[in-house]
Amino acid sequence: MAKRFQPGIVSANDLLSGAVIYLAADGKWVSTMSGAEFITDEERAAERLSLAESQPEIAVGPYLAPADNSDNGPVPNHFRESFRAAGPSAPARKSWGIA
Amino acid sequence: MLDAQSNPTRTYLDRRVEEFRAQVQRRIDGSLTEDEFRPLRLMNGLYLQLHAYMLRVAIPYGTLNADQLDVLAEISERWDRGYGHFTTRQNIQYNWPKLPDVPDMLARLADVNLHAIQTSGNTIRNVTADPLAGAHADELMDPRPVAELIRIWSTDHPEYQFLGRKFKIAVTGSPNDRAVTKAHDLAVRIVERDGEVGYQIIVGGGLGRTPVVGKVIRDFLPQADLLPYLEAVLSVYNLAGRRDNKYKARIKITVNEMGLEEFSALVDEAFARIRPEFKGADQDLLAELQVAFEPPALPARDTDAYEAARAADPVFRSWSDINLRPHFQDDHAIAMISLKPHGGVPGDASADQMRLVAALARKFGNNEIRVTQEQNLVLPHVAKADLPALHAELKAAGLATANVGLASDIIACPGMDYCALATARSIPIAQQIAERLEDYEVEVGEMAIKISGCINACGHHHLGDIGILGLDRAGVENYQITLGGDAGADLKIGDKTGPGFGYDEVTDAIERLILAYLDLRAEGERFRDTIARTGSEPFKAALYEEEGNRDAA
Numbered sequence: 001m002a003k004r005f006q007p008g009i010v011s012a013n014d015l016l017s018g019a020v021i022y023l024a025a026d027g028k029w030v031s032t033m034s035g036a037e038f039i040t041d042e043e044r045a046a047e048r049l050s051l052a053e054s055q056p057e058i059a060v061g062p063y064l065a066p067a068d069n070s071d072n073g074p075v076p077n078h079f080r081e082s083f084r085a086a087g088p089s090a091p092a093r094k095s096w097g098i099a
Numbered sequence: 100m101l102d103a104q105s106n107p108t109r110t111y112l113d114r115r116v117e118e119f120r121a122q123v124q125r126r127i128d129g130s131l132t133e134d135e136f137r138p139l140r141l142m143n144g145l146y147l148q149l150h151a152y153m154l155r156v157a158i159p160y161g162t163l164n165a166d167q168l169d170v171l172a173e174i175s176e177r178w179d180r181g182y183g184h185f186t187t188r189q190n191i192q193y194n195w196p197k198l199p200d201v202p203d204m205l206a207r208l209a210d211v212n213l214h215a216i217q218t219s220g221n222t223i224r225n226v227t228a229d230p231l232a233g234a235h236a237d238e239l240m241d242p243r244p245v246a247e248l249i250r251i252w253s254t255d256h257p258e259y260q261f262l263g264r265k266f267k268i269a270v271t272g273s274p275n276d277r278a279v280t281k282a283h284d285l286a287v288r289i290v291e292r293d294g295e296v297g298y299q300i301i302v303g304g305g306l307g308r309t310p311v312v313g314k315v316i317r318d319f320l321p322q323a324d325l326l327p328y329l330e331a332v333l334s335v336y337n338l339a340g341r342r343d344n345k346y347k348a349r350i351k352i353t354v355n356e357m358g359l360e361e362f363s364a365l366v367d368e369a370f371a372r373i374r375p376e377f378k379g380a381d382q383d384l385l386a387e388l389q390v391a392f393e394p395p396a397l398p399a400r401d402t403d404a405y406e407a408a409r410a411a412d413p414v415f416r417s418w419s420d421i422n423l424r425p426h427f428q429d430d431h432a433i434a435m436i437s438l439k440p441h442g443g444v445p446g447d448a449s450a451d452q453m454r455l456v457a458a459l460a461r462k463f464g465n466n467e468i469r470v471t472q473e474q475n476l477v478l479p480h481v482a483k484a485d486l487p488a489l490h491a492e493l494k495a496a497g498l499a500t501a502n503v504g505l506a507s508d509i510i511a512c513p514g515m516d517y518c519a520l521a522t523a524r525s526i527p528i529a530q531q532i533a534e535r536l537e538d539y540e541v542e543v544g545e546m547a548i549k550i551s552g553c554i555n556a557c558g559h560h561h562l563g564d565i566g567i568l569g570l571d572r573a574g575v576e577n578y579q580i581t582l583g584g585d586a587g588a589d590l591k592i593g594d595k596t597g598p599g600f601g602y603d604e605v606t607d608a609i610e611r612l613i614l615a616y617l618d619l620r621a622e623g624e625r626f627r628d629t630i631a632r633t634g635s636e637p638f639k640a641a642l643y644e645e646e647g648n649r650d651a652a
Contacts, residue, residue, distance in 0.1 A: 015127070016198050018151035057129050060147060078574050080515065084149055088516035089527055 006066040009036035009074045010048050011084070012059035020084045021059065022074075023052050029059065033085045034073035039064070107216070107254050112209035115216060119143045120202035127199065144215025145201055148519045154193045154201060155218040156208060160228035160246040160270070161189035161470040165457040167211045168468050172453035178204050183453065185438060185446040187510055187559055188267070189227045189470045190218060194517055216254065221262045223253035223333075229271045229278045230471040233394060234433050234479035236425040240289045240296060242272035244388035245325070248381065249287075252326055259333060263340035264348035266333070267305075274588060279472055281313035281590035282306050282562065284350045285332060292319050302332060302362070303354035306556035310592045311351040314359050316366065322385070324370075327377045331369035335362065395465045400430045400482040408487035415490050417541070418501040423486075432483055434464075436476040436493060437500040437508065441537045442530050445511045446474030455496045463489050472559075472586075473510055475503060506546040506613065507533035510559055514552025514569060515576075521552035523569025523576040524602070531606040536613065543613055545625045547586065562586040564626040565612055566593045567605065578605040582612075582638055583630045596639050608642055615641035 010023035011033075021029040022036035030036065039045045045064055052062035065081050067074040076082040083089060119139070126136040140146075144155040156171070163171075171191055175183045178200045179193040186192055196204060208214055217224055226246045233241040249268055253259060259266070271278040272289040280286035286301040298320040304313025320328055336350045339357065347356075354362050409416045424433040436456060439445050448456075456476055460468045463485040464478035471477060481489060493499040502508050509532060512518065514525030529550055536543065549563030553570075560566035566581035577599040584593030600608045615638055620629045630638060 013147055013151075018147055018196075018198065020150055056133055057127070060133050079576060080571070083515050083524075087150055089524060 005042040005045065007038065007040045007069070008045075008064050008066040009033060009038060010045075010052050010062055011036070011065050011081075012052060012062035015056070015058055015060050018060075023048055023059075023062070027051060033067065033076065033081070036067075036074050038067065038069045038074045107214070107251075109209065109212070111255070112212070112214055113206075115143070115214070116202055116205045116209055119205060123198060123202055138220070140201075141219040142216070143201070143205065144218035145196075145198075146219065146519075148194070148513075148517050149515070149521075150517070151195045152198060152201070153517065154196045154204060154215060155186070156191050156193070156213055156215045157218050157225035158189050158191060158213070158470050159250055160226055160232065160243050161230045161472075162228075162232075162243060163468040163470065164211075165460045165466050165468065167213055168453050168457040168460070170207060170211045170213070172450040172457070174204050174207055175453070176450045177207075182447050182449045184444070184513065185448065185470050185474050185476070187472050187474060187512070187557060188225060189230070189472065190225055191470070192513075194513075220260075221264050221266075223256070223259050223262075223266045223268060226250045226253070227267070227269045227278055227283075227472065229273055229276075230469040230477055231277055231424060231433055231479060232272060232469075233392060234426055235273060235275075235277075236427050237275050238273045238427070239291055240272040241389075241392050241394070242270040242278075242287070242289055244385055244392050245272075245287055245289065245298075246270040247388050247392075248326070248385050249329065251384070252329075252381070258337065262333075262337055263342045264345070264350075266336075266350065268329075276586075276588040276590075277472070279559070279562065279586050279590070280304070281588075282310075282559070282586070283313060285329065286313055287325070290319065295321075297321050298325055300328065300332075303351040303359075304590070305349050305351040306559060306561050307349070308346060308554045308556075309349075309351065310556070310561045311355065312590050312592065313351075314354065316359065316363050323377075323379075323382050324374065326381045327374045328366070328370055330373050331366045334369050334373070335365045339365070394427070395467075395480055397428055397431055397465070397480060397482070399428075400484040402430050402483045405483035405486050408490075412487075414494075414501075415487060418490055418499055419486060421501040421505065421541070422503045426480065430483055432481055432486060434478045434481045434486065434489060435471075435503040436478065436498050437503050438475050438498075439502055439508050439533065440497055440500050441502075441507055441533045443533075444526050445509050445529050448476070452496055452498055455492065455498070459489060459492060473503075473508060475508070502540065504545050504547075506536045506540040506543050506548055509533060509548045509550060510563075511550040512552050512557035514550070514558075518552060520555060521569070522554070522571040523552050523578065525550045525552040525558055525567075525569055528567060528569070528578065528602075528605055532609050535606050535610055543617065543626075546613075547584075548609065549584070549586075559586065560584075561592045562590065563593060564630075565609060567609070568599075570599065572599065576602045578602070578608075580605075580608065580612075580642065582635050583627065585627055594635055596635070596642055598643075611641045611644070612638055 025037035269283040288299040300317040301313040465480040469477035509529040511525040511529040515521035550567040551558035551560040562584040579599040581593030585591035
């Protein structure tokens, strides 16, 4: 049985920097999930994923990530996407005084 | 004298760098798809992780000289974010390289004979060894000539570029295993029998989702038979190893499914065929390597200043009690440099710290630095007379944490803070536990806490006195605890306890275990001794007691 469609966003990693990127409604790639297009139907999802896949010079490994919508745009509904969106959680280099 | 790390040669490294530079260019200009490019970048140690690329650089058998460490520091500043992460397989990882910069990073590494070749992919990976090789008082023989021989043999070896799965080799020359040999696909232990030196060969160890303790396939292999025997093992594995299922493709599964006896018989058959092809060039090379790795001539030094500093300065005394290891020469010591400041990221070192350690190695340490499987650094040859000055400089740079071998000396994989495979975070768990235990960890004594952020077990959780495995349980981080593992010569896989703990519960749970140990232990018992005597039940009771009370409340 096919997996039930879940609303969400299209995300990938930027080819040059490796950074997390999201596909916006105007077809541009943005760096924050809140700027991503929130996709609610399966047909649109396939279309947007196919658009992402046609841009290998920008986007590596595009995929549909489930998300919730909010007044401020899409927000993660799984911790993995939260960490992708926010960056490493660890107060990593506090002992060195590097931000 | 042969430069021990002159292989692979500069010409070869330059050629590989230029080849990769052209591949990167072709990926960027669209001539290569990602599917075509991925295996090419992995052959050069370049992964794409959660937030960025990650470049894994091999540190052969964990040995660096000061110039090499300086270059590792320089690379982190020029092309990354000013720090590097040392791993449980004696590698260094850069977490933030940009794709167009990677060929330049590799070119700079090649200046000091370092590279990222075979740090990924289904091939023979960086050959690891006892990080205290050539220095520890308990050593029978320095394992690094053998490790280097294996590295030269396995680097770019055409037969081993497309193995069924990755293949990890470790070598030790000490009866006290500090190289986790029995958790490797293949391991060589240098042993002595009737006055003759030879090798005990271990196969089929590994961690991951199916942890297996390596098995002795040859108790005593004559020195001259080493490479042909390894070729025989690899050739049997290469043909018989499963390629239908990634999770059953490691040699540990081949050996388990076939049985050691049958596997061994096939290896013997292959060995009989291969042995005559080796006519002694390998042994000539080994002899040269043994010269290159001869123990340094260390001038005798007075130890009065060291004893005086111990008497006068309790901070120095505590550091020297905890972070020093016995050197083969009495007036010297092995100085362990902790990369585990309480609340810091296990294994991370800033560029400034790396440069300082390089400078200290030049000044006090015979120009040598080691990287340990526990993600710390080592100056293996320091005169005791120099230790007070060494300690003062380390302290000023945040590198004098006196915790090596204690509870806050935690192995942790990068986990979901960096790794694309992770199912939960590791680093913040390590930070919380280290901070929680800081005040009484000296009283607790020797303790190995190891954390993996997924079932692949890069954090060696199976081998911890206390192991922690982070999983994704229905969209929430959940941490399973194992007890009673042992990374030493008699490798032991820890036992799972029971239901896991949430992110906010796990530090409390670990503390309950530690407090239970303090209650239960008899005089002089380490955690593993107590658990061997009492069994795990009293520890499980402590672990879940609080839970039960809370549920009932």
